[in-house]
Amino acid sequence: MKALVKYEKGPGNLEIREVKEPEVSGDLVKIRVAYAGICGSDLHTWAGNYAGNKPPVTLGHEFSGIVAETGPEVKRIKVGDLVTSETTFETCGRCVHCKNEEYNLCSKRQGLGTQADGGFAEYVVNHEARVHVLPEGVTLLQASLTEPLACAVHGAMETSRVKEGETVLIFGPGAMGLLTGMVCKSQGAKVVIAGLTKDENRFAVARELGFDRIVDQMKENLDEIMSEMTEGAGPDKVYECSGAIPALNRAFELVRKKGEVIQIGLFPKDYNEVNVGIFFPKEIHYMGTRTQKPSAWVTSLKLMEEGLVSPEKIVTMITELDRWEEGFVRSRNAEEVKVVIQVSGA
Numbered sequence: 001m002k003a004l005v006k007y008e009k010g011p012g013n014l015e016i017r018e019v020k021e022p023e024v025s026g027d028l029v030k031i032r033v034a035y036a037g038i039c040g041s042d043l044h045t046w047a048g049n050y051a052g053n054k055p056p057v058t059l060g061h062e063f064s065g066i067v068a069e070t071g072p073e074v075k076r077i078k079v080g081d082l083v084t085s086e087t088t089f090e091t092c093g094r095c096v097h098c099k100n101e102e103y104n105l106c107s108k109r110q111g112l113g114t115q116a117d118g119g120f121a122e123y124v125v126n127h128e129a130r131v132h133v134l135p136e137g138v139t140l141l142q143a144s145l146t147e148p149l150a151c152a153v154h155g156a157m158e159t160s161r162v163k164e165g166e167t168v169l170i171f172g173p174g175a176m177g178l179l180t181g182m183v184c185k186s187q188g189a190k191v192v193i194a195g196l197t198k199d200e201n202r203f204a205v206a207r208e209l210g211f212d213r214i215v216d217q218m219k220e221n222l223d224e225i226m227s228e229m230t231e232g233a234g235p236d237k238v239y240e241c242s243g244a245i246p247a248l249n250r251a252f253e254l255v256r257k258k259g260e261v262i263q264i265g266l267f268p269k270d271y272n273e274v275n276v277g278i279f280f281p282k283e284i285h286y287m288g289t290r291t292q293k294p295s296a297w298v299t300s301l302k303l304m305e306e307g308l309v310s311p312e313k314i315v316t317m318i319t320e321l322d323r324w325e326e327g328f329v330r331s332r333n334a335e336e337v338k339v340v341i342q343v344s345g346a
Contacts, residue, residue, distance in 0.1 A: 001018070001019060001121060001123055002122055002322075003018075003019045003120060004060065004121070005017045005055075006046075006053060006055045006056065007056045008055050008056070009048065009055055010048045011048035013048070013055070014046050019058065021122070024125060027073040027074055027127050028126070028127060029070050029071070029074055029085075029125060029126060029128050031085060031131070032066050032068045033060075033063050033064075033065040033124055034063075034064050034066065034140040034144070034343060035065075035140055035141055035143075035318075035341065035342055036060045036118075036120050036340065037147070037148065037339070037340045037341075038338075038340070039062055039148065040176075041061075042059050042060070042113070043331060043332050052114050052115075053114050054115045057115065057116070057117055057118070058113065058117040058118050058124075059118055060112070060118035060119035061087040061111060061112045061114065061119060061147060062119070062146075063118070063144055063147075063343075064084045064134070064140045064142075065082075065084075065119075065344070066080065066082055066140075067081045068123065070128075071128075077128050077131055081133050082134040082143070083131050083132060083143075084131075084134065084144070084146045084147075084297075084301075085124070085130055085131050086131075087111045087112050087114075087292075089110045089111060089115070089116040090108075090109070090110040090116070091103050091108060091109050091110075092106055092107070101294050101295070103293060103294070104290045104293050112126065120321065120343070122343060132146070132297055132301060139312070141312050142310070142312045143304075144340055145179075145311035145312065145315070145340075146297060146300050146304075146311075148176060149179050149182075149183070149303070150296040150300045151179075151292045153292070153299045153300050153303070154292045154296040155262055155264045155289035156180055156184050156187075157183060158293075159287055159289035160260050160289075162184045162187045163188070163236075165188060165190075166189045166190070166236040166237060167236055168184045168189045168190065168191050168235060168236065168238070169235040169237070169251070169254060170193050170238070170239045170241055171194050171240050171248075172194075172195065172240070172241035172242030172244075173193050173195040173199050173203060173205075173206050174202060174241065174242070175337055175338045176265065177195075177239070178193070178205060178206060178337065179311060179314065181206070181211055182209060182311070184237075184239075186303055186308040189237075190213075191211045191212050191213075192212060192215060192229070193206045193213070193214050193215070194214075194222055195215075195216065195217065196216065196217060196218055197216055197218045197219065199216075200216075201316075201334075201336075202334075202337050203216065205313070208313065209313060212229075213225060213229070222250070226254050233256045233257075234254050234255050234257075236255075236256060236259055237262065238254060238255045238260070238261045240261065241264045241265045243266050243267050243268070244265070244267075245267060245272045248263070249274065249275045252279050252284060256282075257283060257284075258282070258283050258284070258285070259284060259285070260284070260285045261286045263286070314337045314338045315338045315339075316336040316337045317338075317339045317340070318342050319340075319342070320341065321342075321343050
């Protein structure tokens with residue numbers, strides 16, 4: 001079968017190859033991939049600066065498809081089911097995080113598309129417990145975005161707990177910022193999306209999503225806007241989704257006293273200059289949120305089923321597996337909000 005394989009570390013080293021089709025055994029479920037989304041970590045792997053990737057490995061961890069075959073121990077999933085799958089493939093199963101179903105925090109975790117073969121291929125396998133049958137009305141295209149949506153759910157509803165009536169500021173109008181905004185809006189919060197002039201194509205999508213305010217920080221005064229919206233107090237929560245240190249420091253400046261700043265975006269460097277001079281006096285709660293866990297997948301599918309969140313609205317390009325490089329380039333250059341690869345005609 002065809003698969004997009006990172007065959008060794010370093011810049012590039014990514015190509016379509018013919019690989020052996022995965023086989024099922026035990027509780028494994030074999031999925032014929034319909035759609036697979038391009039994530040920022042895929043771009044980092046392509047650039048050669050994502051240390052967690054273990055080549056040779058097929059990339060792709062955001063996907064949906066149709067069950068093609070099941071192992072002899074599979075009980076719940078049936079051939080023909082429309083499904084999506086969590087990214088976790090193996091964990092230690094013994095640590096406190098595994099016992100609490102916080103697989104995202106297990107130090108021995110192996111993920112699809114990183115240490116185990118992922119969804120940029122005709123077929124992928126995962127354990128039955130990690131596979132979710134789509135609720136009625138949820139499409140395969142929508143379901144291919146369950147993973148990034150679950151990251152947003154984990155950040156906004158589990159790591160932090162957005163509440164009705166709160167004012168939320170989100171830095172970064174990319175895929176994660178827009179999905180986080182959708183989740184916050186679904187919980188009754190007022191949502192402000194902030195970016196730069198270069199983000200105009202992303203602002204256009206944000207406008208269609210109906211957020212309360214969209215701010216180009218190079219043309220408008222974000223301080224004045226947030227002060228006016230919150231009677232001078234500042235936003236209750238700020239979600240940093242841009243991966244830019246200046247945005248993080250702006251978050252500390254703008255968030256209300258005792259407010260929350262939640263780090264969702266990834267920084268290019270591990271060590272950065274942070275304005276602790278304003279961080280401590282305001283008693284800010286600053287927290288990181290790592291990917292997602294099973295509960296966030298359940299919530300994400302429910303939000304889609306109830307029509308509260310429509311992640312497919314951020315998809316601005318659908319391409320084919322053979323044209324993966326065009327999708328990667330356009331994603332890297334921020335020419336698209338979200339690129340999805342249609343792997344099969346399912």
